[in-house]
Amino acid sequence: MNPAALAPLAVVVPFLGAALTFLLIRNPHAQRVASITVLSATLALEVWLLAQVFTGGTYAVRLGGWMPPFGIVMVVDQFSALMLVVSSVVSLAVLVYATGQGAADGDAAGPISIFHPAYLLLVAGVSNAFLAGDLFNLYVGFEILLTASYVLMTMGGTEPRIRAGITYVVVSVVSSMLFLIAIAMIYGATGTINMADLAVKLGQLDPGLQNLLHVMLLVAFGIKAAVFPLSFWLPDSYPTAPAPVTAVFAGLLTKVGVYAMVRTETLLFPGDALGPALLIVGLLTMLVGILGALAQTDIKRMLSFTLVSHIGYMVFGLALSSVAGLAAAIFYVAHHITVQTSLFMVTGLIERRGGTSNIERLGSLAKLSPVLSVLFFIPAMNLAGIPPFSGFLGKVGLLQAGVAQGSALAYVVVAGAVLASLLTLLAVARVWNRAFWRKRVEVVEPEPVLLDHGRFSAEAGVTLLPKTMVGSTAALVAVGLALTVFAGPLFGLSQHSATDMLDRGAYIHAVLGDHG
């Protein structure tokens, strides 16, 4: 049996789950059970898909039986299966975290009932984008996840969220519009939007036209992935959203943009026509992002800037357009999704424990809550790339690939990557020194809740660190550590997948069959 026949379920199941949780909107408990069950089922399915393609193989499923390139296809290869599994692991952890928050606060202060349907739609959109075999379906996937994200971003409708939400919506709509224009122009030039078909036909176009289409796609995806000159919207909008929402956005949404960039660079426009430009963009993303992070006093904002900075690493690996670079970039994406999400989840816990995420007003958390400090410390060091964590392995892979390419520009970017990594360490160490190691008496205007002891805060009327929230965060931190332990197989998978993607033959054959 063709394993990809079940792939559409990764989109359909969360969709139906969204409908179900929408029906259960008056019953928060049933809603929680339903959405966790649905996501677990999706995850199980995706793990099975990954197992099917783990040792190689690309499968395509023709929806409705229409022959490609006319019908819609969904394609599962190692890269998309890996992205599906990692994104589902992360979204499941965040969902448990959010339900923990909702349960602890009696749904009053936590996510409201629209959270679950919107969240499942987000997951469906992300899965659809990863599985899409044609450009327009990729666009639809983006739109599903973006529309769900508009709802999640502005949940509660408070003034800062509305302010940030409007900027976010306008920027996202403009980027989608650019993508749609690019699709229209590509269709006008080639008469197809099937990606495998395009892989064959785009190469026959005039090089100037190719570059135009290539740049249009990269700009559209660059806005979504928050690559430097197009990244200004991210640190403005992410920090205002509720903690679980920021966590899942930081992990997933920009990576869908990176995924689309990878497909553009490998499948649609192979070769390194824009390699040097991408290298420079990657370097600037790393440096500008991390310099922004150093100026922040709010942990969420600081992390949003490091998120931008680390997108630069993935662009770097992608820009090298070598197997080693692409493999390292794939590994880095998997690593970064888990680590960045767990850091935002921990920040949510810090905000709960200390009443704020401003490091000027936090202190002595290491003494108040040793568990919290361990949960922060591990992913923070992982993000900064301290050995033996996966962040270190990913960065070493990228640096090796950069050195192997050997051009002067690549060396400059390698130096920039090392610098950005050191500055990341500085940024997280600053949070650690202020929020965790500093004495409480030195804190400027501490929130009353910071002075509370025990598990329950009478002041705020909430449990400070609910077990479900801490548990789900710990689970995701453990997944991050597991990436270190199983770095060997994962790197093997990335390597294999990078080879396949640069070769393109397997993908094109899976979709178009022999006449491709």
Added chain:
Amino acid sequence: MSANLTLLVVMGVLYACGIYLLLERSLTRVLLGLMLLTNATNILLLTTGGYAGLAPLVAKDIPADAYNDPLPQALILTSIVISLAVTAVMLGLIYRSWQLGRVDEVQDDAEDKRVAEQHGFDVEDDSHVAAETTEFVPQEDESVTQDDGAQPGLFDDEGTS
């Protein structure tokens, strides 16, 4: 492929007006700009289908090139539905913004401005550190050096721990 000049001119005008409105600070105008951009893009998609032809219902005696290309129209339909949803969300957000703050303008990020205005990195970072920085070792007298540039309202260390 041939294209319809009138449609192209309309598309260009829509794009120009849309981009102009998008750059305004008033949110309602931004929304109008986005709607114009969407429609311009729909016309672009329509244009990629080539000249108008017969409805693509297959009949035996009609040659294949007499039909219109149905795919761009399918894409436009999807894109219209999506833009409907996005416009509704935007309208909701703008209304909420009006409800809360009586503003119909793009707001600046307050934290952004605060970070931009801070003079240099960490005025207080190294100047306001106790001699013993750990809390795990209980210690009563802490020598704290105060910086001249320290802002008023800094927490006073005396006799609180």
